[in-house]
Amino acid sequence: MDDDALHSIGELARLTGLTVKTIRFWSDAGVVPPTARTPAGYRLYGQEALARLGLVRTLRDLGVGLVDIRRVLEREITVTEVAAAHAEALEVQIRTLRLRRAVLRAVAGRGATPEETELMHKLANLSDRERRRLIHDFIDHAFEGVGADDAFMTAMRGSVPVLPDDPAPEQVAAWVELAELVQDDGFRAGMRRAAEDQVRAAEEVGRPGPEETRKLADIMRARTDAARAAGIDPASEEARPVVDELVRRSAELSGREDGPEYREWLLERLEIGDDSRYERYWRLVAVVNGRPETPGMGPAVKWLIAGLRASGVGGRAEG
Template identity: 65%
Template sequence: MDDGTLHTIGDLARLTGLTVKTIRYWSDAGVVPPTDRTPAGYRLYDQAALDRLGLVRTLRDLGIGLAAIHSILSRKVTVAEVAAAHAEALEVQIRALRIRQAVLRAVAGRGASPQETELMHRLATLSDRERRRLVDEFVDHVVRGIDADPDFTAMMRAATPELPDDARPEQVDAWVELAELIQDEDFRAGVRRAVADQSRTLAEGGRPDPEAARRTAALLRERAGGALAAGIDAGSPSARPIVDELAAAYAKLAGRVDGAEFRDWLAERLEISHDSRYERYWRLLAEVNGQEAPPALAPSVAWLTAALRAG
């Protein structure tokens, strides 16, 4: 209850636990003006000023600046409006801090040099739009001047890395490696060769049935992967039945007749289109987006290619 008592700055400091310096500063800023002054010019504050001081303290604890507090107390804006704007700004700051924390942990984990640390920080703090632009530029480069399969191009553009606000160090690491990979000229040239080869193959033989293609890839992973696990050398007699089975499956998929000419053709297609770094691209993308990585196919492809060449 307000009994009309007036308080000095010293009284307010004792009642609130704030320092005299802080109260004087807020008073000079106009957010807690004095109610009156003594004949000697010392400031005096009533109960309303004490209540106002409590609100200012709460708002400052929430990180709201004095200019915004002045607008609230002057009824120019509401507390809710200021809180909403401040919460949005804090979201940006929190995201930046989380990314910074993840970068530091990734740097510590990989023992990065100063140059690597600078690169990691620069890449990790790119916005979602900047990351998309980096991927779009990569896709533009690899399909430029090539009559690329529209479905393939659309798939590449849709596969955008989305680094979460609470990214783990492994996700930051994966994004940095992915960004470095798509800017690597040798990798880009290899993808262009694969895209051009795919375009020629489709023009010559038409588009294979997607479900049949998935079944053939699964068979390759099962049979060639099993051969690798069993330690079967690609050039050994034990590899022949496996190669025959897989070559027949690929011939059916391509609408061609199995034989020496087809197997040379298939080996060349596999060599061009299955660089291990392509698979690495998709695995890194899955890591960044917090998704399950696709099953590894590159070792199986390498084994079958070697077996076809050993023919």
């Protein structure tokens, strides 16, 4: 090919496979200016224009805008700088698209109403900072000033859910449910009341260590799970030895003696803390963070409450 040859816009289109309309548009934008013109004013393009067209097409295919392409061609910025900026922009777009996909799958999976769909979209599209602020606001409202120990507050603040860049539909659904839950005034008030009660109880009987508390929780789950598996009604005589063992172990942990007064005290503590939404909170946090769910205490607490009530604790026996 003659390096000095000039081509009409039609010839350039045949050489490159681009349309005449596209070449004319890029030429009008100044990224592929004509090399010369015919006496009649028609554009003519040389080898430099042909080379430019190759670069322009590549950059356009990568999503680079004509303004930036022109700056590259005029040596105002480098291709490296443009590539880095657009790669970062694409990362943001990809994260957004992944989140939208997860929201849509979550909507389809739960058969959401238009109102629920709008809420899910709004809550899922909060920034990481906005999501953290939402959870920290809940923690402050529920626990600030109640006297909870530092370890508990550190654990609460350290368990903030973090929605990943490519969330699964169940993570989006869990985050939306969690965001709704922590804004519920009733849940906040219940959490605060339970926290205040735990602080008062610790002041009365001392604060058991985490290892002892965990051991008692494991025993409670094991004994009540076995009782339920065996079909033992907590109100039955068959349940009495299990109830007595659990109360005795709890009293030992608290440094107190088992008896009517302690059982009344224990029943009140159990009932104040018996709210399925507490465990739901931790399950949702685990799902959002992609971690295994820890066994809950809800069924064990309910079984023991029923057993205590059936034995006459609390002023009424359940029959």
